[in-house]
Amino acid sequence: MKLSQTGMGTTKLNNIDEMYPGQSILLQTGQLVQYGAGLFGYGTVPLLVRRNIEKIIVETLNKYGCIEVLLPTLQPDTIWKNSGRYDHYVNDGTMLITESNKGTFCLAPTGEEAMLEFAREKLKSYKNLPVTYYQIGEKYRNEIRTRGYLLRGKSFPMLDAYSFDVDEESMAKSYENVRNAFIEIFEKIGLKVIPIVADNGAMGGKKSEEFMMISEQGEDKILYNEEKQIGLNTEILEREDYKDYLKEEYGIDDISGFKEIRTMELGHIFQLGTRYSEMMNGKFTNKEGKECLYYMGCYGIGVSRTVAALYEQCVINDEKWGPCGFVLPNSVAPYKVQIVPKVENEEKLKLANTLYNKLREKGIDAILDDRETVTMGAKMKDCKILGTPYLIVIGDKQEGENVELENMKTGEKTVESIESVIGKLYNVYIKI
Numbered sequence: 244m245k246l247s248q249t250g251m252g253t254t255k256l257n258n259i260d261e262m263y264p265g266q267s268i269l270l271q272t273g274q275l276v277q278y279g280a281g282l283f284g285y286g287t288v289p290l291l292v293r294r295n296i297e298k299i300i301v302e303t304l305n306k307y308g309c310i311e312v313l314l315p316t317l318q319p320d321t322i323w324k325n326s327g328r329y330d331h332y333v334n335d336g337t338m339l340i341t342e343s344n345k346g347t348f349c350l351a352p353t354g355e356e357a358m359l360e361f362a363r364e365k366l367k368s369y370k371n372l373p374v375t376y377y378q379i380g381e382k383y384r385n386e387i388r389t390r391g392y393l394l395r396g397k398s399f400p401m402l403d404a405y406s407f408d409v410d411e412e413s414m415a416k417s418y419e420n421v422r423n424a425f426i427e428i429f430e431k432i433g434l435k436v437i438p439i440v441a442d443n444g445a446m447g448g449k450k451s452e453e454f455m456m457i458s459e460q461g462e463d464k465i466l467y468n469e470e471k472q473i474g475l476n477t478e479i480l481e482r483e484d485y486k487d488y489l490k491e492e493y494g495i496d497d498i499s500g501f502k503e504i505r506t507m508e509l510g511h512i513f514q515l516g517t518r519y520s521e522m523m524n525g526k527f528t529n530k531e532g533k534e535c536l537y538y539m540g541c542y543g544i545g546v547s548r549t550v551a552a553l554y555e556q557c558v559i560n561d562e563k564w565g566p567c568g569f570v571l572p573n574s575v576a577p578y579k580v581q582i583v584p585k586v587e588n589e590e591k592l593k594l595a596n597t598l599y600n601k602l603r604e605k606g607i608d609a610i611l612d613d614r615e616t617v618t619m620g621a622k623m624k625d626c627k628i629l630g631t632p633y634l635i636v637i638g639d640k641q642e643g644e645n646v647e648l649e650n651m652k653t654g655e656k657t658v659e660s661i662e663s664v665i666g667k668l669y670n671v672y673i674k675i
Contacts, residue, residue, distance in 0.1 A: 244287065244578060244608075244609075244610050244611070245610075245611045245613050246610060246611065246612045246613060246614050246625075247613045247614050247615070249287060251273070251614075251625070252617075253617055253621045253624075253625070254271055254272045254273070254628075256268060256271055256272075256564070256566070256567065257271070259271075259565065259566050262391075262460060263391060263392060263394075263460060263551075263555060264555070264558050264565075264566035265551070265554035265555040265556075265557070265558045265566075265569065266391075266392040266393060266394075266551055266554060266555065267566075268558070268566060268567075268568065268569070268628065269286075269289060269554060270392070272628050273286060274286040274288060274289050274628075274629075275289060275392070275393070277392075279397075280397070281386055281395065281396040281397035281398070282396065282397055282398055283392070283393060283396060283547075287577075288577060288578070288629050288630065289550060289554070291577030291578075292550055292553070292554075292571065292575050292576070292577060292630075293400065293546060293547070293550050294577075295574070295575040295576075295577060296432055296546060296549055296550060296553075296575055297379050297400075297402075297546060299428055299431045299432055299574070299575070300379065300402050300428055300544065300546070301379070303424050303427050303428045303431065304375075304377055304402075304404065304421075304424055304428075306424070307420055307421065307423065307424040308375070308420070309375040309376070309377050309404060309421070309424070310374060310375065310376050310377070311376075311377055311378065312361065312376050312377070312378050313378050313380060314354060314357045314358065314361055314378055314380065315351075315357065316350060316351045316380055316381050316382070316383065317348050317349070317350060317351075318348065318349050318350075318351050318356070318357055319346060319347070319348055319349075320340065320346070320347040320348065320349055322356045322357065322360055322523075323338075323349055323356055325356070325522070325523050326355070326356045326359075326519065326522045326523050327522055328356070329349075332349075332352060336385050336387070337352055337384050337385055337386075338350070338352055338383075338384075338385070339383050339384075339385050339397075350383035351382060351383065352382055352383060352384045353382065353403065353543075354378070354380075354382075354403045354405070355405065355515075355519050355539075355541060356519075356523065358376060358403075358405045359405075359519055359520065359523045359525045359537075359539075360523075361376070362374075362376065362405070362407055362525065362537070363523075363525055363526075366407050366527055366537070367527055367528060368527055368528050369409050369527055369528065369529050369530055371527070372407055372408055372409050372413070372527060372537075373406060373407060373408045373409070373413050373416075373417050374406070374407050375404055375405065375406040375407075375417055375420070375421060375540075376404065376405055376407075377402060377403065377404035377405070377542075378402075378403060378404075379400060379401070379402050379546060380400065380401065380403075381398055381399070381400055381401075382398075382399055382400075382401045382403075383397065383398050384397060384399075385397060390462075391460070391462070391551070392551060393547045393548065393550060393551035394460075394462075394507070394548050394551050394552075396547060399545065399546070399547040399548070400546040400547050401543060401544070401545055401546055401547075402542075402543060402544040402546060403541070403542070403543045404421060404541070404542040404543070405539060405540065405541055405542070406418065406420075406421065406539060406540035406542075407527075407537045407538075407539060408537065408538040408539070408540075409527070409529065409535070409538065410538055411516070411538055413538065414514055414516070414538035414539070414540055415514065417540050418450070418512065418514050418540045421512060421540065421542045422438065422452065422512055425438075425454055425510055425512065425542070425544065426438065428544070429454065429509070429510075431574055432549065432553065432572075432574060432575060433553070433556075433572035433574055433575070434456055434509070434549070434552060434553060434556065435456065435457070436454045436455060436456050436509060436510070437454070437455050437456075437457070437467070437472065437474050437506075438452045438453070438454055438455075438474075438512075439452060439453050439454075439455050439465050439467075439473075439474035439475055439476055439506075440452060440473075440474070440475035440476065440479055440489065440492075440493050440495070441453040441475075441476045441478070441479070441511065442476060442478045442479050442481075442482065449492075449514045449516055450492050450513070450514040451511065451512060451513040451514065452511070452512050453476060453508050453510070453511050454508070454509050454510035454511065454512075454544070455474065455506035455507065455508055455509070456506060456507045456509055456552055456556075457504055457505075457506055458505065458506060458507040458552070458555070458556075459505050460505075460507060460555055461505050461506040461507030461508070462507070462508075463476070463505070463506045463507065463508055464477055464503055464504070464505055464506070465477065465503070465504060465506050466498060466501035466502065466503055467501060467502060467503075467504050468498075468500050468501045468502075469502075470500070471500075473493075473495065473501075474501075474504075474506075475489070475493075475495070475498070475501070477503070507548075507552055508545075508548075509544060509545055509548055509549050509552055510542075510543060510544040510545070511542075511543050512540070512541070512542040512543070513540060513541040513542070514540055515538075515539040515540060515541050516538060516539070517536040517537065517538060517539070518539075519539055520536040520537040520538075520539060521536055525537045525539075553571075553572075553575065554569060554630075557569040557570055557571055557572070557630060559627060559651075567624070567627055567628075568624070568626075568627025568628045568629075568630065569627065569628075569629075569630035570627075570630060570632060570651045570652045571630035571631070571632060572632075573632055573671070573672065576630060576631065576632050577608060578608045578609055578610045578629070578631050579607055579608055579609065579631070579632055579633060579668060579671075579672050580602065580607065580609045580610070580631060580632070580633040580634070580635055580668060581609070581610040581612060581625075581626040581629065581631040581633070581634050581635070582595050582598060582599055582609060582610065582611045582612065582635045582637065583612045583619060583622040583623055583626065583634065583635065583636050583637070583638075584611075584612075584613070584637040584638070585619060585637065585638045585639060586613055586614070586615055587615075588639075591637045591638065592613070594637055594644060594646075594661070595611060595613070595637050596611070597661070598635065598637075598646065598661045598664070598665070599611040601661070601665055602665060602668065605665060605668075605669050605673060606672075606673050607665075607668050607669065607672055607673065610629065610631060612625065612626075619636075619638060623636065626651065627651065631651065632650070632651055632652065633648060633649065633650060633651060633668065634648075634649040634651055635647065635648055635649075635664065636649070641658060644660055644661055645658050645659065645660055645661075646658070646659065646660075646661055646664060648664050648667070
């Protein structure tokens with residue numbers, strides 16, 4: 244990507260939001276554009292970060308035997324009335340609806356109803372089970388509080404998956420399978436996330452866990468045992484049977500060693516049992532030829548919440564000015580290196596273009612900062628703004644075909660030939 248073609252200028256950061264500095268930087272630099280409360284447009288780099296996260300999700304779920312599908316987000320009100328949840332979502336103002344001469348339609352806040360409609364025609368026999376379908380698509384919720392920018396939007400991309408099984412034991416196996424996939428997904432993204440004991444709440448069912456990232460920016464408080472790496476949502480303690488529930492489902496019989504910490508929820512998984520299949524008549528034929536209800540599981544990751552959490556985690560600080568940009572992890576950074584040449588020097592600019600083209604030939608995505616009206620110093624600051632892991636400077640201090648390579652995370656700088664730099668970056672991103 245050549246920055247001269249993006250329309251990117253220079254922005255002086257002012258009044259950074261102390262609670263959410265990462266997203267505040269994205270907004271001030273035009274990488275996120277806010278159209279209204281909870282409604283955002285993505286610039287190139289955060290959009291590609293989001294797509295890389297989605298790629299990790301897809302590849303991992305496929306590895307665990309899940310099947311990708313895509314369902315409409317605009318849905319007829321009839322499927323929601325069939326489940327009995329239409330009035331609940333409309334009355335509390337969560338669901339956005341539109342009325343027309345063709346009927347009333349809903350912008351889906353979640354996907355249980357649509358997925359059950361989808362599965363019913365395909366999973367008619369025990370021979371078709373078990374199966375876990377998943378999709379990544381937009382969801383819509385008329386959130387009253389849109390605090391935290393992408394962390395609580397009205398429109399947001401979400402991974403939602405649904406397992407269908409013949410009985411409770413099989414459902415538990417599918418649940419564990421997706422749980423393991425989620426743990427691997429967040430590890431690949433570079434976020435330390437803890438599965439914690441949660442209450443099923445309005446979703447119903449027997450068992451659930453939230454995937455929480457320890458963060459002072461989070462809206463949730465949990466009880467956490469650092470030694471055992473076990474956490475639980477404080478809502479659990481509101482259950483009359485919480486002691487029996489914790490011991491039976493999670494083997495926790497003493498919470499005296501747990502302390503309260505603040506966390507950010509990025510995912511949630513549920514064992515739903517037969518609740519939704521019963522409401523919507525979701526049945527299959529068993530070995531004896533008898534109709535039985537599906538045992539279901541439900542699993543979700545907030546993709547935009549994960550993007551926001553990642554940016555907040557990757558904020559870097561200038562000793563004098565405070566938050567000044569990011570260093571994105573190698574696993575999701577869309578561009579691995581940013582080339583900053585002295586453009587008024589024809590030889591330096593030619594060398595920069597040669598290096599840029601050779602990197603692309605090797606499959607290493609790069610940014611060439613070829614803007615003519617921006618100073619070298621401002622360009623190097625913009626490398627931090629875009630979160631690029633490596634910076635290459637080609638200025639007066641670098642002689643011949645030598646360039647300066649800086650690791651933006653460690654601050655380590657070396658002066659090397661362009662062939663040496665290409666080889667080093669190839670080993671980091673392609674070969675290994």
